[in-house]
Amino acid sequence: MARLIAAFVMVCLITILLPIMVSAAGRHASENELQVHFIDVGQGDSILIEAPNGRKMLVDGGPPSAAEKVSEYLRKRGIKKLDLVVATHPDIDHIGGLVNVLKEFDVKHLIDSGKLYTTSTYFHYLQQIKKQKIPVTVAAGEENIVIDPQLTIRVLNTQNAFKTNNQSSIALSLRYGRIDFLLMADVETIQEQNILDVKQLQAEILKVAHHGSGTSTSFDFIREVRPETAILSYSKTNDFGHPVDRVVDYLQLVGATIYSTAKAGDIVIRTDGKTYVVDVSGTDRVLTY
DSSP states (O other), X not given: OHHHHHHHHXXXXXXXXXXEEOOOOOOOSSTTOEEEEEOOOSSSOOEEEEOTTSOEEEEOOOOGGGHHHHHHHHHHTTOOEESEEEEXXXXXXHHTTHHHHHHHSEEOOEEEOOOOOOSHHHHHHHHXXXXXXXXXXXXXXXXXXXXXXXXXXXXXEOXXXXXXXXXXXXXXXXXXXXXXXXXXXXXXHHHHHXXXXXXXXXXXXXXXXXXXXXXXXXXXXXXXXXXXXXXXXXXXXXXXXOSOHHHHHHHHHTTOEEEEHHHHOSEEEEEOSSOEEEEESSSOOBSOO
C-alpha cells in the first residue's frame, strides 16, 4: 500500500519552486482589508484567507464530517474559485474536508507538505488532485507564498522523512502592515523551538498549534510570541482533552484573549493592516473552557 501511495504521489504532484504566484480573482468586497476566517469544523482546522486584492486561500478543510460545512461557507461568500489551497499535513482532521473542496471548487494551485500517508482519506485526496489536474507544490522551508503583494506569507516548518505527520505540518506566518498572524497547524514543541532558534517571532494573532494539545505550545514559545488574540480550533465533545489546562494557562499568563471555535463558532478577523477586529458567529469566547 505504501508503494502504491508513493507511486501515485509521483504521478499527482507537480513539484515546482516557491514562491507561488497565483492568478487574480474577483475584487474583495472591501479593498485594503484582509479577512482571516477560522471556520468551525469541529475537531479539526480550516482557515480561509481573503486577501485585500480579492484572492482566496484555504488552509486545510477539517475532517470529512465538515466537508459540506466548509463548502457551504465558501459558497455563501460567493467563492467559486480558490487561488491557493494549503494542506498542512495528511491527517484526516485537516484534509478530510478538502476532498470535497477539490471536487467542487476551481482550485488553481495546491501546496502540500509532501508527507506520505497510507489512509483511504489521503488516497481520495490524491485522486481528486489527479482528476482535477491541480498543480501542486511541495512546501519548502523559509519560502514565500505570494497571493497579494501587500501580504508577506512565509513557510516556517516543513516535513522530512524522520518527522511524524504533526511534526511535518506546514506552519505559516502572515503579515499585513503592522498586523501579524501565526498559523501553527499541528506542530509540536520541538518545531516551535526550531522556529524560534532561527527567527524572532511576535504576532498579534496566534492560531494555537494542535487544537491546544499538550504536545505543543510551550511557555517559551508563548512568551516570545506574546499574542494579543489566540484562536483554538477544536470540538467541545472531542476525546483528546483539547485544550489542555497548561496551554490555556500559558495564554492567559501573557494576557491573550482566547477564542475557540467550540464556543465562538466561526471566527473572523478583519484588519486594514493597522488595527483589527474579531467577529464571532457564536455567543461566547474561551476564558474558562
